[in-house]
Amino acid sequence: MTTNQRLKLKAKGKELVRRDYLTWLIVGIFLIVDGFRTTFEATDSYNSGDITGSFSTSTTSNNIGIATITVLIGGAMIGLLVLAITAIIRYSITVSLKQLAIEGLKGKQVSRMDTLIYGFKESLGRNVLSLFLTDLYTVLWTFLLIIPGIIKGYSYSAVPYILVKDKTISATDAISLSQRVMDGHKWEYFVLQFTFIGWYILTMIPLVGLWVYPYTEATYTSYFNDLLEVYYPSDSGSSYSATDTDDQDDDEDSFSIYSDF
8 A cells, every 4th residue: 555545545534534423433432442441451450460469478378268269269250251241242342333334434324323233233143253263363373472463463353344244254254354355454554553653642632532533443444445345345245255265365374474464
């Protein structure tokens, strides 16, 4: 992607936000809240680590009883249940917001409330499984080294858009297609994101994020919509099949992770 193409894409993003600011604001607000959630969890984990450390030192000397262990196990199970419910809600909202973004891109008049529950009522299990697997795979790749995890994260970045465009695609096919779509485009997408770094810095100023996040999301949605045009021509109703395209690109699933960034 040339500099001129990026400028045109960003200009399109600005125009989309001006044309239907409320739609893109809803999408942007989720990103702001999600950012605060991530920061809070990181801080909370750090503090919990300190508390756990001091707890271990204290209770070891006092010989933790069976009742205490039972309470800890019960607390852990409740924590996992809350985590699972939170993940389901978050993944479903992510798909719903991508649906709202795609509809906003098309300029269609849609019920925002109906669209916001799209991820819950349309293939809930598939949506959650797809995004859970992308997170899981990214974490597993990150265990190798940081860079492989980042690269695979970019490989999976088209998954939520694919889930919106194709109601019949399976979780594994959505992930495979995302890798195929991003083959040769990961660096391009990284550069596009990097060009917004100045805007992201400005979000430290109160209320600036109410423009920045809608603007960036409108631009990214336009970008992925263009990439997926090859597989889903505009409103053609066609569905992708894992066997529709040549199989020689399957080397995306190999460990040659640096070749196509």
